[in-house]
Amino acid sequence: MNTLAQLLAAFVLAPLLSGIINRVKARIGGRAGRPILQTYYDLAKLVRKGAVISRTTSWVFATGPAVSLAATAAALLLLPGPGGPAAIGFSGDFMLMAYCLGLSRLGLILAALDTGSSFEGMGASREAAFAALAEPVLFLCFLCLATDTSGLSLSAMLGTGTDGAMAPQRLFVPAILFVLLLTENSRIPVDDPNTHLELTMIHEVMVLDHSGPDMACIVYGASLKLWLFGALTTLSVLPVRQMPPLSAWGTFLGGMFAVAVAVGLVESGMARLRMERVPRLLGAAGALAALSLVLMVWR
Amino acid sequence: MELFESVLVALICVNLAYLAFTRLRTLARLTAVQGILLAWVPLLCAGPGDHGHALLLALAVLAIKGIGFPWLLARTLSRLEVNPVIEPYLGFNLSLVAGVAGLLFSLWLETRLPFPPGLFPPLLFPAALTSIFTGLTLVVARHKALTQVIGYLAAENGIFLLGTPLSGQGSVWLELSVLLDVFVAVFVMGIALHHISKTFESIDVGRFCSLRD
């Protein structure tokens, strides 16, 4: 019952996060901004449209967004929440989650290469490179959590809060997960989700040729992925599993809201990094993760 | 003790940051951060009846390492016309890997050296050794003489950290260590940089070739 509520919350509330981010950015920029529910309106509009499909493409282009959405949704099955453990959980399920995200990425990369366009090829090559660099960092974070809580499944690792004092090495993990959120969801400082210019092309340019229901799949999949990473960041620091259900849900949703606001603040406050600085950002995050892991293992 | 461990973890992070940042001004500010963190160490390490002495020492450390040296470094930076970006011999990601490897080595070394039990609080020896390694890495792996001075300061802070358990036993180790820092300030930075900039028009150590024949 609780698991169903968690899944429903993810599927229903995920598009709200990008709305909150855009509102925060607009307010800080002195504008009124789009409605918070804009992503829902966009999805409804896209679903009602037909599609323009390139003549160069084949079945891969049609299947790519579907595979991407399905893989991201399946990764959500492994995510625990404030109500209780995940729908499916086992030792080492974080690896399945990471590889499901990899499958969704591969679907989009192949669909991009299918169009035969150099823009999309550029996006595909950058996405493949940065994702390959971000994956070890994600695994190091999960290992930190596993060492700290002595549990090997996501349901055991997340939502238990930091035991004992708020040791700094324990607080690095949410920060690193936040940096990974920015990387994997193509937010500033890694990529600019607003423009489609060459300088900012990683994720946005991969999906240039999709339209209609395909684009709806991609937008919704991106929202689900943002929810996933936001939940990972929130649950790694808030002890929602030790609270009574109502306050757990409240804390969790409050945490997600805070993460969205933080993303908006980061996007408003920073410019995008030069493309060659992004590996340095990931390297610094990885070094910090390695530092946390070494200190935790040393205890 | 939790606060002490947090300070030590912050010091290790500052060491990693030394290896990761690319601008000289940021490095100079990092020395200030390291100095301020080190000022806490005598206070947290003090024995029960020693608070006055520890407070005096902490204030001295803050004044010299936290304010004095960074100010001198910033003044030198603004006087010399230096390219603000560091050119490294060893790339940044590799330096970070070296830093983490140094931390691992220090942790391992702590288990192998025969200390009398209770001499060092946990994590002090690795933090100090990491500072020394980071300082030496900065000296070896970067081009500019100013970076080498900063590296020497970082290594010196590490040695200072190693000596803090001795502070409560009436030895003058820490005072001597602080005096050595003052010596560094006068001798190395003031005279040497002044001479280098006058004689050579640049502080790129790659262009020093009079050490070989």
Add this chain to the structure above:
Amino acid sequence: MELFGVSLVLYLLGALGALCLTGREAANRVGPAGALAGSLVGLASVFSTPASAASLFVLPWGLPIGDLALGLDPASRLFLLPVYVLGAACAVSGAASLGGPHEEHCGQDRRGPHWFFFNVLLLGLSLVMAARDAVCFLVAWEIMSLAPFFLISLHDDEVEVREAAWIYLVAAHLGAVCLIAFFAAFWAATGVTGFDALAIAARQGQLPGASLLFFLALTGFGAKAGFVPFHVWLPEAHPAAPSHVSAMLSGAMISAGVYGLWRALELLGPAAPWWGWALLGLGLATALSGILQALAQGNIKRLLAYSSVENMGLACLGLGLGCIGRQTGNETMAALGLAGAVFHVLNHAAFKGLLFLCAGEVLHAVGSVRLAHLGGLGKRLPVVGACFTLGALGIAGLPPLSGFAGELVLALAILSGIDLPGLLPRVGMSGALAALAAVGGFALAAFAKAAGLAFLGEPRTPAAANAAPAGRLALAPLLFLAGCILAAAAFAPMLLSLAGQAALAFPGLDPAPARAALAQAADILQSAGLVCLGIVALTLAVLFLRSRLLTAHGVRREGTWGCGYTAPSSRIQYGAGSFVEPTAKILRLPMGLSRRLDMDAGYFPARGTLTVTSPDQLKLRFFTPLFEVVARTCDALKVVQHGRVHLYILYVLATVVLLLAWKL
């Protein structure tokens, strides 16, 4: 055991038949038929006996040492599976590609000898996996190593093929020398050659210098399996060989190296602590170096060859985990590590075989396997494209296929080692998991490159635009292997239990906790399978919805959006060098990429050339100079060979005098 013997006889018949019918079309039927029949009978023999049974068959053969001892135990049967499955598929594929009157080289029809050696290779592989005596093993190893030399040099009118065959031969025999030394040292210490007797002697501690023996075994078997730094022959030999031979070599023959290492570890008895860690480190280094170099390649077959290096590294990682687990008493790690290694070898055989056979179809249709000449083949060769995508998905280790299951088992083995005592082992295990994740990420990139640039987009050359679709006989083995892959994905927990039988038979493991760990891992794979099923179901649901929505709202076909650029051509698509440019900016040295930019000086240069190549740096900088030094030394020694008869007689006289003086 009897069926096994029947399969050996069928291989022999096929070989002799092909040789007798040299020069006629029938050689191209009898040879593959023998291979196919032998492989099917062999498959029957593997599946007819229960997995945990062991049988032995000994026949003294009149040589001074050793006997013909053949036996099948769980490990042998599991390593024989790829041999038989790929033997059948490659035989059919080879018959299809070599069929027809155009296969004349240098005026002779080479197909008869080719199929002779193909059957001999299968025979050798079967004997290697079944040998239970050191001398028998070495003889079978030599048969297995020699046959591919002739197979690779089918098209030896090309210089690269001749060089590649020579490199293969040298590497194979350098490895064989280490193996002969290994078994000779064993025999000298214990006086017996049968594997059971050797194992007993080793356990009783009669082996001086077990570490040296381990090192010899690692070098010898590592050279065959392709561990760094002995992998340099793989990327030369596999592109030069015909595709059905490459598939066989990559899927079955290099697994013989892993099998040999498995047997050597069984024979050497209780392991020193550093052995397991050395295998772990070597495996990870091989995997990382292999996949990074694969990422850099612009030739599909070279990319697949380096990917084989990576996968053998992962199998070595599994063996290392098994050793560490056995030595520290962590039964979970040992059982899962060993089972994971075998599982990974089986997965790799299926995926790599399919990929190489698809590459062969591409070569047949277009005439080139360089990514710069391909593109858009998915529309001209739909079945080949779909099979290649399936194989690429599997070998990148992505759910829902069984490649992910294999990597999950290895990860579970590593995770059970996170609470080993001591700081360094724990850090080592964490580093191993992070490295495994990095390998997975780069494998995804490399195979996205291979599948995407070859089969998707626009054709880059006219040859690719006019690619001829493959015939039915050529497609049959592809569909067979694809079916095996889908079956393996559906029955992954069962496959793990099968692989676990080999792990349980490994000496030194406590069976009860190992069995429990394997059962738990199978349960985990079942839960993971549920998620994978969810992915498939959700994909189908979304596709169904999409098709309904599009029929309701309409679809229009246009050209690809060009951002206002009015003269697009197929050559401005991303290619092999440009796809890896972001990665190459950070990792150029490990990837071995070298780029050269020749541009006219000044602003607005009129001409410019950019060359991006990826030679094997180890071969270029270490092995080639080393062999050149050896060649120069040998040339210098030729001064002794001057052709003057009276001086030769002087040599004989001097030797006789010396011997007399020394002995008396």
